Amino acid sequence: MTLLRLFLWFFALAYLLPLAISAALYFNSGSGAGWRIADRSSAGLLPPAAAHRPALVRVFAAQTVRWRGIFATHCWIVFKPEGAAAYTRYDYTAWGEPIRMNGFEADGRWFGHAPETVFALDGAEAAAMIPALRDAIASYAWRERGDYRAWPGPNSNTFVAAVMGAVPGLGIVLPPTAIGKDYPWNGRWLRRTGSGTGFTLSLAGYAGLTLGWVEGIELNLLGAVAGLDLRRPAIKLPGLGRFGLPAQTLETPEAPHRAATG
Incomplete structure (x- = not known):
């Protein structure tokens, strides 16, 4: 019974309380514009493609639509080969062609x-990565x-995890709110x-455990993730995300001090 009580306290503090806080924040902020008319304009996180010659790879994440935004984010991938005049964005969605x-x-x-920037890389390393991303x-x-x-x-998050996982040793860590990232x-x-x-x-995908020096400790219960990062100290909470140091800081000559915050 003692172990059961400890688990119930852990579940209440690490899962139910963060989700309750996230729900309160969501309803306090209002539901916003309906999805048909909601703003989908640029957030200004990328320079004009034609003015940025180096290759570029990004992973972005943003709170998803309607009530699912209480606990979930949507991730997507953007890349641009060196000298390309436009960015290429890939999403995995529930409508049309996935x-x-x-x-x-x-x-x-x-x-x-x-959106927030989860992963950023520019220059030669990004250029070398793009063919593997395309193949994946x-x-x-x-x-x-x-x-x-x-x-x-x-x-959508399974898709991003799979594509980025095709680059060995990359070590990108998606946010704990990226429900579906742990699907096999x-x-x-x-x-x-x-x-x-x-x-x-x-x-x-219904439950799981991740143990890694870069990924930290993550416990997945019904898709919700709680955990600790000891390498770059932080806690990870369902609905609320990561609190602490960013998961990774990538510095390149073209884009210094870009942070991966998953």
């Missing part, structure tokens, strides 16, 4: 919600109509983490 290319502004607000997008398993499932996956996109319930510094156990 893999959507350039359906929205590269750094656009997600139905009214401004082209070979993504759940690409047919009807494959998308909001919970527990495969959804490669069919393996036990797999190495993206950084190669640990392992992820996922029970079809």
